[in-house]
Amino acid sequence: MQTRLKHTYEKCVTKYFVYKTGGETMDKVRIGVIGCGHIGKTHVERLSNKIANAEVTAVADYFSEAADAVAKQYGCKAFKTGEELINSDIVDAVLIASNDASHAGFVLESIKAGKRVFCEKPLATTPDECIQIMEAEQKAGKKLCQVGFMRRYDPGYTEIKSFIDSGKAGLPLMLHEKHRNMYQTGGDFKGEMAINAVCIHEIDISRWLTNDEYVSGQVIKVRQNRETDGDYPNPLMVLLKTKNGVVIDVEIQSSGAYAYDIQCEVITEKASIKLPDPPSCNYRMNIEAKMPLMSDWSQRFPGAYDIELQAWTDAVQAGRDEGPSAWDGYVAAVTAATLIKSIYSEKEENIELIEKPSVYR
Numbered sequence: 592m593q594t595r596l597k598h599t600y601e602k603c604v605t606k607y608f609v610y611k612t613g614g615e616t617m618d619k620v621r622i623g624v625i626g627c628g629h630i631g632k633t634h635v636e637r638l639s640n641k642i643a644n645a646e647v648t649a650v651a652d653y654f655s656e657a658a659d660a661v662a663k664q665y666g667c668k669a670f671k672t673g674e675e676l677i678n679s680d681i682v683d684a685v686l687i688a689s690n691d692a693s694h695a696g697f698v699l700e701s702i703k704a705g706k707r708v709f710c711e712k713p714l715a716t717t718p719d720e721c722i723q724i725m726e727a728e729q730k731a732g733k734k735l736c737q738v739g740f741m742r743r744y745d746p747g748y749t750e751i752k753s754f755i756d757s758g759k760a761g762l763p764l765m766l767h768e769k770h771r772n773m774y775q776t777g778g779d780f781k782g783e784m785a786i787n788a789v790c791i792h793e794i795d796i797s798r799w800l801t802n803d804e805y806v807s808g809q810v811i812k813v814r815q816n817r818e819t820d821g822d823y824p825n826p827l828m829v830l831l832k833t834k835n836g837v838v839i840d841v842e843i844q845s846s847g848a849y850a851y852d853i854q855c856e857v858i859t860e861k862a863s864i865k866l867p868d869p870p871s872c873n874y875r876m877n878i879e880a881k882m883p884l885m886s887d888w889s890q891r892f893p894g895a896y897d898i899e900l901q902a903w904t905d906a907v908q909a910g911r912d913e914g915p916s917a918w919d920g921y922v923a924a925v926t927a928a929t930l931i932k933s934i935y936s937e938k939e940e941n942i943e944l945i946e947k948p949s950v951y952r
Contacts, residue, residue, distance in 0.1 A: 620907045623649035623682035625673040625697055626689035627657040629776075630711065633889065634688055634900065639665050641897055645904045651676040653689070673697045677704050684907045686900075687711060691787070695720035698917075702727040702735050707907045709900070711739040712791055714920025718928055721921035722945065729950050734912035737903055738920040740795040744902065745895035747866045751857060752800055754864055761860025763801050766839040768793045768855045771848035773886055774820055782823035782934065785845045786810070786927045790829055793841045794926045795919060800857060803833035804922070808930045809939040818847030829930060830939070850884035851891055918951035 624635050627650055638645045651670040652658040662669035670676040673693070677685055677700045685701045687694055687710040695715035701708035702724070714736070715721045728734055742748050754760060770789055798804065811828040819825040826844040833839070855866035869891060873882045885891050899914065906913030926942055933940045 618908070619644050619646040620904050621646050621648040621681060621683040622686055622904075623647075623651070623670075623676040623679065623684075624661075624686045624688060625651050625676060625693075626687065626711075627652040627654075627661045628688070629889075631688035632661055634686055634896075635661055635665055637896060637900055638686075638904075642901050642904050644908055645900070648681045649676045649679055653693075674700055677701050677706065682706070684708065691716055695724060698724050698736055699727055702731055705731070705735075707735050707737075707912075709737050709739060709903050710920070712795075712920070713787060713924060713927075714738045714917060715924060716787070718921060718924045721917065721924045724917045725921060725948055725951070728917055729948055732950075734916050734950060736917045736920075737906075737913055738915040738917070738923075739899070740792065740799075740915045740919065740923075741892055741895040741899045742792055742796045743799055743915060744899040745892060746898075747869075748796060748800070748855070751855070751864050751866060754862075755800060755857065755859065756802075760862035760864060762835075763803075763837050763857055763859050765837065765858040766797055766800065766855065767858070768797065768839065768841040769844075769852065770841065771844040771850065771852040772846055773848055773851055775846050782825075783931050785823065785825065785827055785843050786829075786930045786934075789845050790827075790841060790843045790930070791923055791927055793829070793839075793843075794831075794923050795915065796855070797831065797839045797841075798833075798919070798922065799915075800855075801833055801835075801837050801839075803835050803837055804944065805831050805926055805942040806834055807832045807939050807941050808926060808933060810930050810933045812934075812937075816844065816847040820846040824934070827934075831926070851887050852884065853891060916951055918947060921945075 622638055622645055624631055624647055635647050638647050647665055647667050649668045649670055650658050650661045651673045655671060658669040676682060685706055685708045687697045691713055694710050698708055698710050770793055809830045812824055813826060813828055816825050826842060829841040829843060831839040857864040871883050902913050925944055929940045929942045
């Protein structure tokens with residue numbers, strides 16, 4: 592599958608990803624980025640140097656010094672607030688990479704301004720805020736928000752999805768997933784964040800792979816890792832069940848793992864489909880066989896982010912929606928809240944969703 596992964600990535604790159612190497616000039620999408628922390632700066636660099644027809648014209652951050660530094664480096668304007676950036680006439684579309692609690696407010700302001708917005712996960716910190724966002728889009732009469740679930744653009748996952756959707760392997764029966772982190776950034780990481788910030792990707796990608804909705808979820812506590820870098824439960828085992836009877840188990844290790852390691856296996860009626868490891872040099876030396884591993888998400892998923900933001904930029908330019916919607920963000924928020932409830936109840940909990948609004952059908 593490694594060879595097929597390489598070919599899949601090349602096809603994705605050919606479809607979505609065009610380096611800025613000259614040639615015919617097209618109108619660019621003027622993008623304002625809110626949040627100049629690690630992922631925000633990474634996105635500014637990506638949009639500025641890799642994504643075709645994108646131009647970062649504005650940045651904003653709660654810490655004005657951070658915004659000023661990024662603005663100086665990339666030759667754009669620094670705004671004191673995200674709201675000022677959103678309503679500026681030098682911004683066509685907005686990318687939100689600020690702290691989680693601020694996401695909903697900035698998304699709602701962007702929709703109010705009639706501007707397309709890319710919001711890093713989570714869409715919001717509560718299901719109610721997600722519902723407010725969906726109501727705003729329904730009032731606008733169209734989808735304006737894309738949620739940053741970048742795994743849907745990772746070549747390995749897209750290859751699995753294509754294989755399942757082809758029908759050759761039969762129907763999905765079970766998913767086995769693992770999300771292992773070496774460490775967590777920031778000093779306020781809590782047990783609930785293992786669901787909201789770590790497991791949230793598995794919550795979304797499992798729905799996408801199975802094309803199914805959840806009906807219940809449960810968190811099972813296991814023997815704890817003494818290498819955990821804080822006072823929170825680690826690791827955790829998550830169980831999810833879908834309407835069509837697919838059972839998904841997810842191992843979440845928020846810190847203390849041997850590497851940053853993401854694994855997925857889909858068991859179908861006729862096959863076992865595994866997520867390939869990222870291409871790397873396997874070597875044998877000194878009576879050992881070794882395969883280099885990764886330390887964090889920025890090493891594992893740069894290609895997925897590239898493809899994701901190129902697809903979003905293309906969609907903004909064409910005036911159409913793209914990728915995970917506010918509905919997907921809402922389902923992830925409800926599922927996460929239910930799993931957190933299960934941590935305290937120590938039992939399986941039902942996952943209850945509102946009726947899917949027509950704009951997302």
